[in-house]
Amino acid sequence: MSVKKIIAVVGATGAQGGGLVRAILNDPDGGFSARAITRDVNSDKARALAQSGAEVVAADIDNEASLAAALKGAHGAYFVTFFWEHFSPQKEKAHIRNMAAAAKATGLKHVIWSTLEDSRQWIPLSDTRMPTLMGEYKVPHFDAKGESNEVFTGLGVPTTFLYTSFYWDNLIYFGMGPKKDPDGKLAFTLPMGDRKLPGMAAEDIGRCAYGIFRKGSEYIGKSVGIAGEHLTGKQMADALSVALGQTVYHNAVSPEMFRSFGFPGAEDLGNMFQFNHDFEEIFCAARNVDVSRTLNPSLQTFAAWLAENKTRIPLE
Numbered sequence: 380m381s382v383k384k385i386i387a388v389v390g391a392t393g394a395q396g397g398g399l400v401r402a403i404l405n406d407p408d409g410g411f412s413a414r415a416i417t418r419d420v421n422s423d424k425a426r427a428l429a430q431s432g433a434e435v436v437a438a439d440i441d442n443e444a445s446l447a448a449a450l451k452g453a454h455g456a457y458f459v460t461f462f463w464e465h466f467s468p469q470k471e472k473a474h475i476r477n478m479a480a481a482a483k484a485t486g487l488k489h490v491i492w493s494t495l496e497d498s499r500q501w502i503p504l505s506d507t508r509m510p511t512l513m514g515e516y517k518v519p520h521f522d523a524k525g526e527s528n529e530v531f532t533g534l535g536v537p538t539t540f541l542y543t544s545f546y547w548d549n550l551i552y553f554g555m556g557p558k559k560d561p562d563g564k565l566a567f568t569l570p571m572g573d574r575k576l577p578g579m580a581a582e583d584i585g586r587c588a589y590g591i592f593r594k595g596s597e598y599i600g601k602s603v604g605i606a607g608e609h610l611t612g613k614q615m616a617d618a619l620s621v622a623l624g625q626t627v628y629h630n631a632v633s634p635e636m637f638r639s640f641g642f643p644g645a646e647d648l649g650n651m652f653q654f655n656h657d658f659e660e661i662f663c664a665a666r667n668v669d670v671s672r673t674l675n676p677s678l679q680t681f682a683a684w685l686a687e688n689k690t691r692i693p694l695e
């Protein structure tokens with residue numbers, strides 16, 4: 380009997396990592412086993428993962444030594460950071476350095492790093508079309524990730540750079556679902572004009588990552604972008620109308636308006652949508668749906684995702 384290769388998964392109780400753990404567990408003959416990394420092995424989510432057959436180990440990406448211990452004996456790892464828990468690019472960069480260093484120290488054979496573009500490569504800080512945030516970023520939660528890709532390269536960690544897309548689950552958990560306007564009509568607010576936004580079911584990110592691990596060394600040293608579909612705000616609103624059985628219209632506010640909404644992260648997201656809008660072609664081209672489907676044959680469309688999840692979208 381061949382020994383299974385262990386994949387250690389950061390964020391295993393969350394969206395991206397959870398999808399990967401479930402993909403590994405759902406394929407018992409695939410040659411891999413899942414090691415779920417969590418800060419609390421006794422949480423309900425951690426216990427559920429253990430019940431489903433994952434090895435559950437404790438580590439905190441704040442602490443490199445704890446992470447190195449959790450990676451010991453693993454073949455590969457999935458690394459993701461948690462910007463929206465702390466809103467700090469500095470902290471995110473420290474977490475990335477800890478993960479890369481721990482991977483190097485333990486001699487992992489393959490890391491998938493869930494990254495995003497450094498928008499400043501296209502929109503330098505001197506470009507006034509959008510405000511500079513926190514003194515040195517345009518899209519902080521993108522830039523800190525993209526800037527840090529070189530940490531993996533610099534340390535010689537065998538890495539696949541995975542460029543993810545907007546989660547459609549943001550309509551459930553992130554306040555991005557349709558909301559009633561003053562006339563009682565449902566408005567889907569997306570500051571993208573008539574441009575396309577690559578999106579996907581969060582669960583499919585981990586499934587695509589599993590496809591990458593299954594391909595062996597093919598994607599090591601490479602970048603791969605994934606999406607379930609590239610859709611305009613109008614196309615998303617139309618799909619929502621069909622799924623919900625009531626008219627939803629696309630409220631195409633400007634990025635300036637979105638930035639002014641005032642909720643935590645509104646400016647970062649306003650800049651992100653403007654970056655996605657202004658560089659639509661590059662941003663979409665970097666996230667190939669066919670490649671994503673090759674990695675993950677069960678890749679969902681927005682309509683398929685809505686069919687499963689429409690009742691979970693709060694309609695305020």
Ligand SMILES: NC(=O)c1ccc[n+]([C@@H]2O[C@H](COP(=O)([O-])OP(=O)(O)OC[C@H]3O[C@@H](n4cnc5c(N)ncnc54)[C@H](OP(=O)(O)O)[C@@H]3O)[C@@H](O)[C@H]2O)c1
Nearest residue numbers: 390392393394395417418439440460461462543544545546
């Ligand atoms: N929302 C989007 O549309 C979107 C799109 C692309 C990329 N992203 C990026 O996705 C990232 C978040 O990934 P996600 O959505 O999978 O996260 P998530 O669902 O919020 O998962 C958070 C998990 O991370 C773990 N965690 C938090 N802090 C930790 C720490 N210090 N050490 C170890 N584990 C820690 C927690 O596990 P325990 O409590 O069990 O420890 C928690 O279950 C963000 O950086 C965001 O920028 C988001």
